[in-house]
Amino acid sequence: MSEGKNNRLLLIGLVLVALVASLGAYFGRTSDTRASEALDQAKASKKLQSLAELDGKAPSHRALDVQTWTTAEGAKVLFVAAPELPMFDLRLIFAAGSSQDGDTPGLATLTNAMLNEGIAGKNVSQIAEGFESLGAGFSNGAYKDMAIASLRSLSAVDKREPALKLFAEVVGKPTIPADSLARIKNQMLAGFEYQKQNPGKLASLELMRRLYGEHPYAHSSDGTALSIPGISVAQIKAFHAKAYTAGNVVIALVGDLSRPEAEAIAAQVSAALPKGPALAKIAPPSEPKAGSHHIDFPSKQTNLLLAQLGIDRDDPDYAALSLGNQILGGGGFGTRLMSEVREKRGLTYGVYSGFSPMQARGPFMINLQTRAEMSEGTLKLVQDVLADYLQSGPTQKELDDAKRELAGSFPLSTASNADIVGQLGAMGFYNLPLNYLEDFMKQSQDLTVDQVKAAMNKHLSTDKMVVVTVGPTVPQKPLPAPTDKPSEQPLGVPEH
Numbered sequence: 001m002s003e004g005k006n007n008r009l010l011l012i013g014l015v016l017v018a019l020v021a022s023l024g025a026y027f028g029r030t031s032d033t034r035a036s037e038a039l040d041q042a043k044a045s046k047k048l049q050s051l052a053e054l055d056g057k058a059p060s061h062r063a064l065d066v067q068t069w070t071t072a073e074g075a076k077v078l079f080v081a082a083p084e085l086p087m088f089d090l091r092l093i094f095a096a097g098s099s100q101d102g103d104t105p106g107l108a109t110l111t112n113a114m115l116n117e118g119i120a121g122k123n124v125s126q127i128a129e130g131f132e133s134l135g136a137g138f139s140n141g142a143y144k145d146m147a148i149a150s151l152r153s154l155s156a157v158d159k160r161e162p163a164l165k166l167f168a169e170v171v172g173k174p175t176i177p178a179d180s181l182a183r184i185k186n187q188m189l190a191g192f193e194y195q196k197q198n199p200g201k202l203a204s205l206e207l208m209r210r211l212y213g214e215h216p217y218a219h220s221s222d223g224t225a226l227s228i229p230g231i232s233v234a235q236i237k238a239f240h241a242k243a244y245t246a247g248n249v250v251i252a253l254v255g256d257l258s259r260p261e262a263e264a265i266a267a268q269v270s271a272a273l274p275k276g277p278a279l280a281k282i283a284p285p286s287e288p289k290a291g292s293h294h295i296d297f298p299s300k301q302t303n304l305l306l307a308q309l310g311i312d313r314d315d316p317d318y319a320a321l322s323l324g325n326q327i328l329g330g331g332g333f334g335t336r337l338m339s340e341v342r343e344k345r346g347l348t349y350g351v352y353s354g355f356s357p358m359q360a361r362g363p364f365m366i367n368l369q370t371r372a373e374m375s376e377g378t379l380k381l382v383q384d385v386l387a388d389y390l391q392s393g394p395t396q397k398e399l400d401d402a403k404r405e406l407a408g409s410f411p412l413s414t415a416s417n418a419d420i421v422g423q424l425g426a427m428g429f430y431n432l433p434l435n436y437l438e439d440f441m442k443q444s445q446d447l448t449v450d451q452v453k454a455a456m457n458k459h460l461s462t463d464k465m466v467v468v469t470v471g472p473t474v475p476q477k478p479l480p481a482p483t484d485k486p487s488e489q490p491l492g493v494p495e496h
Helices: 033-044 107-113 124-133 157-172 178-195 199-212 233-243 259-272 318-330 336-343 372-392 396-414 417-429 436-446 449-459
Strands: 067-070 076-081 087-094 137-142 147-154 249-255 291-296 301-309 351-355 363-371 466-471
Touching: 067 259, 076 259, 076 417, 087 157, 087 259, 087 417, 107 137, 107 147, 107 178, 107 233, 124 137, 124 157, 147 157, 147 417, 157 259, 178 199, 178 233, 199 291, 199 301, 199 363, 199 466, 249 259, 249 417, 301 372, 318 336, 318 351, 318 372, 318 396, 318 436, 318 449, 336 351, 336 363, 336 372, 363 372, 372 449, 372 466, 396 417, 396 436, 396 449
Parallel strands: 076 249, 291 466
Antiparallel strands: 067 076, 087 147, 087 249, 137 147, 301 363, 301 466, 351 363
8 A cells, every 4th residue: 555646637736645656456446347338328328529629729627516514423525416427426535544643654554455354244355246246346545644435336226225335334334354454464564575676665765754754744654564563453443433433534426416315325424434523633744954865776777856845735825836836847848857857968757846735734846767877967957957947937938838738637627527526525625615626727827927936935945955865876977968859868767
């Protein structure tokens, strides 16, 4: 169970992540066979819009009629009716991520992984077969701030009701079988051994320790090889009873349901959860000590990570920082960093920057791999690009291009029910307004060069960077001069 990569959509900014990692193979089992068949049939009955029909205009954004209420047990619900397809998506977002681990790193992740390993009368295989036989899919995962459990099902009553009953038992009353716990622990321990051979993972772990110190964000969501073996069934049951409560969850629901049906589903799920209040939010982190730290590792390339504390999720500068970062290093080719480091000098396959706002201040990070013998010069180049960008700000053309790109990608944020349920989950978990998506888009399109520059300088400083490098210690070579056609092409594939 690794820490999450967030999709790269600027509009949601989840930490789901994180940075920056994928879900482990044991997070959950999904089966959407019958749902997929229904989806195909529904699509066949609709006329698909062609690119020609757009006539050069940006695709229209799907307006969301978000309805919200609170269940009798205190769960916050956000619902969007979507009758176009005969299915629904349900997601539970608990404030039960690794920031709630306390003195037991990995407890939140291990608890989440155990949800679908056993309930009364059913083992892990029978649970998976139960969802599959109904054409339903279950998935789950844990991150820094949150833990999630999701269900996708056909909305027909004969499929919906048994799928919901099974889902409610899995999330509300897991039995935590000892044999499954031992198996998952072994998988996690094997993962820790693999991490020792992954310089990128080593760099990320060290960076978070340096950046957050004693703060709960400092440790890996997966825990450590020392913490995982000692976690007991009793500890997991206690964490579940405390963190998987109706008062500590946001319920996001999208699909072919009426308001009364949605209310009934939310009430059923809420009642199945343990009773209890929301957990207290974690304290803000302290500013770290800036500096550089190197881990020697036998490889041809060096991993470079530069970071400092960024913003929390409700910071009013979020839109300006998102657009500003899009120009610096968040948008792939054509960004300041990619242009100077890859396109003009061929020093890397890719270089990226990004804010990862969370409940507390998440990191702003720049990451890349480069040739070991040019790592020091490349690091200096990246630092110079950032310093120049903060000093000069974006050009009007860069800002206009970023706005057009955002406008073009904006409809993707609500292109499917799965996208919408993710948006609702984020809005509920981070207490964002119901019209957040529209407000974000308007704020972004109204931004000026001076506003973006001011926001970037308010939250970033070259003097506050924590730098971690992982690679071999080798004699350094000077960087090639910038050119439109660098003599050395970028390395084809990043290591690990």
